[in-house]
Amino acid sequence: MTKAEKTALIENLTAEFKASNAIIVCDYKGLTVKELESLRANAREQNAKVQVIKNTLASIALKNSSIEGLELKENNIFVWSEDQISLAKVISKFSSSVGGKLVIKTGCLEGEVVDAKHIEAVSKLPSKEELIGMLLSVWTAPARYFVTGLDNLRKEKEAQ
Numbered sequence: 001m002t003k004a005e006k007t008a009l010i011e012n013l014t015a016e017f018k019a020s021n022a023i024i025v026c027d028y029k030g031l032t033v034k035e036l037e038s039l040r041a042n043a044r045e046q047n048a049k050v051q052v053i054k055n056t057l058a059s060i061a062l063k064n065s066s067i068e069g070l071e072l073k074e075n076n077i078f079v080w081s082e083d084q085i086s087l088a089k090v091i092s093k094f095s096s097s098v099g100g101k102l103v104i105k106t107g108c109l110e111g112e113v114v115d116a117k118h119i120e121a122v123s124k125l126p127s128k129e130e131l132i133g134m135l136l137s138v139w140t141a142p143a144r145y146f147v148t149g150l151d152n153l154r155k156e157k158e159a160q
Contacts, residue, residue, distance in 0.1 A: 009057060022083070022084035027105055070106055070107075
């Protein structure tokens with residue numbers, strides 16, 4: 001890789017990292033190419049990006065993005081997105097589906113460096129769509145109960 005290519009990659013990664021709210025760093029040792037492609041496909045469905053980046057280039061891009069404190073050692077695969085909950089869900093679900101071969105090391109959620117336990121906890125939170133569904137259920141409950149009550153009253157009147 002030439003110096004110009006490295007510079008272009010760092011600039012691209014810096015822009016991507018600045019635009020994202022969540023970055024997760026994982027160890028991918030032991031994953032097959034087919035499994036990596038599956039991870040990329042799952043991430044793509046959630047508008048997340050997955051890339052294996054050299055630690056030196058990634059650390060420069062992270063520093064340029066004002067993200068510091070991520071410890072980058074050994075093999076790393078970077079996954080980033082705007083939605084931290086869906087990203088954490090994708091990574092956690094994929095990690096369990098491949099028998100723990102994908103190990104969550106660390107991450108940065110909304111500018112804060114977090115550990116793997118925090119990312120696992122975030123993955124258990126309901127997604128935006130699930131929260132909207134819960135809210136709609138709460139909002140429609142009074143109308144549903146009112147209609148059910150009217151229906152029961154109608155049945156009672158017909159029985160008399």
